[in-house]
Every structure is written in C-alpha cells, then in structure tokens.
Amino acid sequence: MGRLLMQALEQAGHDVTLASRFRSREAVGDPERQARLQKVGGGLAKRLIRRYKALPARQRPQLWFTYHLYYKAPDWIGPAVAAALKIPYVVAEASVAHKRASGPWAASHRAVLQALEQAAAVVTFNPLDAKLIPDQDKVRPLKAFLDTTPYDAVRPLRGEYRQALAKEQHLNPELPWLLAAAMTRPGDKLASYQLLAQALRAIPDMPWQLVVAGDGSAYEEVRQAFAWAQPERVRFLGRVQPEVMPALYAACDLLVWPAVNEAFGMALLEAQAAGLPVVAGRNPGVETLVEEGVTGYLCDPGLATFAASVREILTQTASRSAMGEAAPKVVAENHSLLAAARRLNAILEEASRG
Incomplete structure (x- = not known):
C-alpha cells in the first residue's frame, strides 16, 4: 500500500520523494532496542533537516507524509522534520492500541500518540482503526485502492x-x-x-x-x-x-x-x-x-x-x-488510483491550508 500511495500522490500531480528507508519496527518488546531505534531515527531526522534547510525555500518539502505507524513501529523521523520545517505532517493507516499505554511498548505508544497530536490529518482505510484515533476531527477516510x-x-x-x-x-x-x-x-x-x-x-x-x-x-x-x-x-x-x-x-x-x-x-x-x-x-x-x-x-x-x-x-x-x-x-x-489520487489531493490541500 505504501507504493500505491506514492503512485496516487504522483498521479495527483505531487512531486513525491521517499525520504528514508529506515524501519522502526521492534516486534518483541525490547525497550533497549526501541531506545536505539529512536536514537537512530532522531539522527536521521537531524540529517534530513540540515539537508532540507540548505535547499532554496522553493525546493524544500511542503508536506511530510508517513505511512503506517503503530506501537511497534512509531515514526521517529517525520514529526521532527515537519516541526523544524514548519510544514504539515500527515499520516496514513495509523492505529492506536490503548492497552500498550503500559508495558514494554509504552514509550513507542506515547510516540504514536504524540505524532497523531501533531498530525494535520490522519488518513484511514479501516473504520475500526479510525474510531481509535484520539482526535476524530483529524480522521480522513480513504477507500482501499489498487492499480486497475x-x-x-x-x-x-x-x-x-x-x-x-x-x-x-x-x-x-x-x-x-x-x-x-x-x-x-x-x-x-x-x-x-x-x-x-x-x-x-x-x-x-x-x-x-x-x-x-x-x-x-x-x-x-x-x-x-x-x-x-x-x-x-x-x-x-x-x-x-x-x-x-x-x-x-x-x-x-x-x-x-x-x-x-x-x-x-x-x-x-x-x-x-x-x-x-x-x-x-x-x-x-x-x-x-x-x-x-x-x-x-x-x-x-x-x-x-x-x-x-x-x-x-x-x-x-x-x-x-x-x-x-x-x-x-x-x-x-x-477504488482506483485515480479515485485515490483525487481524494488524497483534497486531503493534502486541506492540510496545507491549516
């Protein structure tokens, strides 16, 4: 779905760049490894911020888009970059598991909630996931789609x-x-x-x-x-x-x-x-x-x-x-790329207007 989202955004006329291939997933509940991943993600964020700020203003990113964050895979990069560049932060397919507020993934769970608090919009595919987003005013449903x-x-x-x-x-x-x-x-x-x-x-x-x-x-x-x-x-x-x-x-x-x-x-x-x-x-x-x-x-x-x-x-x-x-x-x-492109474009335009 990540690649399809990029295709849909490109079809909508946006210049899309994959900012990082960093994977933050930690599946077993190891707080030490989560802390290491957070540190690595933070370092990558600082590097991206330096790179983007060195560009002319017209060449800098206008919006940050993160796909699929949850308690095992929080976003350690996007929120920092978006805040430093003062650009909208949008996420897609986020899920919240409140039972992880305590236990081995508690820090990652908090990071997910913080990211959702910062987000200008939360794109959702699954109505069950959508119901768990803390600020329902940010929820923007998008029907699952494919290249037909x-x-x-x-x-x-x-x-x-x-x-x-x-x-x-x-x-x-x-x-x-x-x-x-x-x-x-x-x-x-x-x-x-x-x-x-x-x-x-x-x-x-x-x-x-x-x-x-x-x-x-x-x-x-x-x-x-x-x-x-x-x-x-x-x-x-x-x-x-x-x-x-x-x-x-x-x-x-x-x-x-x-x-x-x-x-x-x-x-x-x-x-x-x-x-x-x-x-x-x-x-x-x-x-x-x-x-x-x-x-x-x-x-x-x-x-x-x-x-x-x-x-x-x-x-x-x-x-x-x-x-x-x-x-x-x-x-x-x-459910086509064209249908998704139109919907995503409307969501991003709204997020950019603030």
Missing part, C-alpha cells in the same frame, strides 16, 4: 485463461469455479480456510470446483480441512506469482472468503477488478470493499450464513453475472 491496469487487461481474455487453467488443473469449464486467494498462515487465515471448508461441505449438492491460491506455514492444515472433498472438487495451486494473479482471477467465477477477524483483504478488490463477484464475511473493513447486492454478498459470521450465501449466488446465475459486470465499474469509480 493489469485487471483491465485480463478481463477480455477470460476465455483463454479459463481454457488454459482447465487444461493445467483438470478443471471442468462447465462448472462454477470458486477461488480462495490468501496466505495459508496460522491464526485468522487458517480459521477462514476452515470455515470455508465447512461451508462448502454443507452444500454438496451444488455444482462447484474450488481453486486455492496461497501458501504458508499452515498449508498442510488447510489441505486437511478439505480432506473430506472428492479430489476433483479442490485444486491447491500453492504460491502464485503476483503477476499471474490477475489472469487467475479472470479465469474463475467467484471469490469466496470468510475474512475471519480481517481488517480488509486486497484480494477482494483484486477479484472485483478482474470481474468476479465475491462472497465475504461481513466486518467494517470488508464493508468498505464490497457493495452488498451489487458486487457480491456479505454475510454475518458463521458457517450457516456463509454456506447459505454461497448456495444463493451459485443458484442465481444471472445475478452472479450481473455482479461480475458491475464489480470492475465500482472498483474503477471508488
């Missing part, structure tokens, strides 16, 4: 990709192909796969074949979750290269993902951009990505509701087709 170019390119070639995948994976092109595209990691990802397996097991009378794209340390557990299925029902592709994913989406008919405890998943957007309707578990983040009844179905958590939603969309062929046609249009209007 590779997905626009594959939609007209759906037939060719479908034929190739059918041959490669011995799939029946006359059946609806369901796609699950996610890492096979322990925890919530595994829980989603397990719920999906149970839901599909509950509709054995429906025609479908499932394609699973993704790998990870829980790969065997995911395979075991589908052990009940006849071999021709499920195909495991393992890790699929990112440049191949648009064609895979286009070849399939429906993305299915319970999204257990997920903020939001980019696969939901990618699938819709490629022309697939989706069935996904309902939560505040996912609700920003899927238009209920227009580009897919959202269902409340639980095996029965998810199974019922998959059954319904498989039964309603015409409705499923209409959702697939609507999905790329909705993505282009609300």
